Amino acid sequence: MKKTVYILSLLFIIASCSNDDYQPVVYNNPEIGLHIPIGFPDINAAVKVNMPTQYGVELGKKLFEDKRLSADNSIACASCHIQAHAFADNNIQGVGIEGRTGLRNVPPIQNMAFMRFYNWDGSKLQLENQPLVPIITHEEMDSSILEVIGKIQEDASYKELFTKTFGDENITPERIYKSIAQYEYTLISANSKYDKVMRNEGETFTESESRGYTIFQQKCTGCHSTELFTDQSFRNIGFPLNTNTNEAGRARVTGLTADYMSFRVPSLRNVAFTAPYGSFGQFATLKSVLDYFDNGVLYSDNLDPAFKNNGNRIPLSEQEKIDLIAFMKALSDNTFVE
Numbered sequence: 001m002k003k004t005v006y007i008l009s010l011l012f013i014i015a016s017c018s019n020d021d022y023q024p025v026v027y028n029n030p031e032i033g034l035h036i037p038i039g040f041p042d043i044n045a046a047v048k049v050n051m052p053t054q055y056g057v058e059l060g061k062k063l064f065e066d067k068r069l070s071a072d073n074s075i076a077c078a079s080c081h082i083q084a085h086a087f088a089d090n091n092i093q094g095v096g097i098e099g100r101t102g103l104r105n106v107p108p109i110q111n112m113a114f115m116r117f118y119n120w121d122g123s124k125l126q127l128e129n130q131p132l133v134p135i136i137t138h139e140e141m142d143s144s145i146l147e148v149i150g151k152i153q154e155d156a157s158y159k160e161l162f163t164k165t166f167g168d169e170n171i172t173p174e175r176i177y178k179s180i181a182q183y184e185y186t187l188i189s190a191n192s193k194y195d196k197v198m199r200n201e202g203e204t205f206t207e208s209e210s211r212g213y214t215i216f217q218q219k220c221t222g223c224h225s226t227e228l229f230t231d232q233s234f235r236n237i238g239f240p241l242n243t244n245t246n247e248a249g250r251a252r253v254t255g256l257t258a259d260y261m262s263f264r265v266p267s268l269r270n271v272a273f274t275a276p277y278g279s280f281g282q283f284a285t286l287k288s289v290l291d292y293f294d295n296g297v298l299y300s301d302n303l304d305p306a307f308k309n310n311g312n313r314i315p316l317s318e319q320e321k322i323d324l325i326a327f328m329k330a331l332s333d334n335t336f337v338e
Helices: 002-016 054-064 132-136 145-152 156-166 173-185 193-198 207-219 286-295 318-329
Strands: none
Touching: 054 156, 054 173, 132 145, 145 173, 156 173, 207 318, 286 318
């Protein structure tokens, strides 16, 4: 009799713990307010619907640094986008799994929240659409998003982070892309010597930096304007050509002859950390870039007017080059790369 009563009591307890009464753990996942530096342009509209959150950024960083995103588990996003190089690297062109060489130089990842286009040719308009590109590209990670999910879906730490970020442990392609983008949105650089001078924080330019700033305003701001030091346009500035038949610059996206070998104007912030320079690393140093501008660039029908209307060059004296480089080095944000 006592045994029967015990069994009935146990069944009653189990029944009372039905799924209808289950209350999942709800995590507080607050948005991380982005610090918008003075003078910066508006954030990309996509950021407003995927604002960084505490756990979303943590998850995105974990994914960014996970080598399992590549087919042979040998490289992560962070393998090419190295913080000490302003999240670029020092290779001429990107190097993927098995030492495969990519088509282009690795661009830095900084101030992505304020950009209107991504990749050298502007093929992506939202950062959330970009992470798949390196994952599936043969010369980069040569994997697939389903393969990536298969590798990490039983990882307890990922289950916890996906739950904290999205409410459950379900790992989907969209959630992966959104998390990586959230992390990258937080990589804001605006604390260089130049910024401190502009904010009147006690820093002053050296004489050479000051001269370089004046020359920069006279000869460079047509392309490298705004506080991002890029107008985000696409221009053919006559750099030596990448003869790879897959390369056409912006024309790969638009199909327009007028866009042939035009590339997104790079930001000059942290330029001292991102050598070599050019869409496929044509120049080892800033001095070699300025020498090339001074000596005359490669002519083309769609050459940018800044060169075409000036004898295909930007004339610079040796002292002007020294001073320009001094100013550009003042755009270095040491806290960002450390």
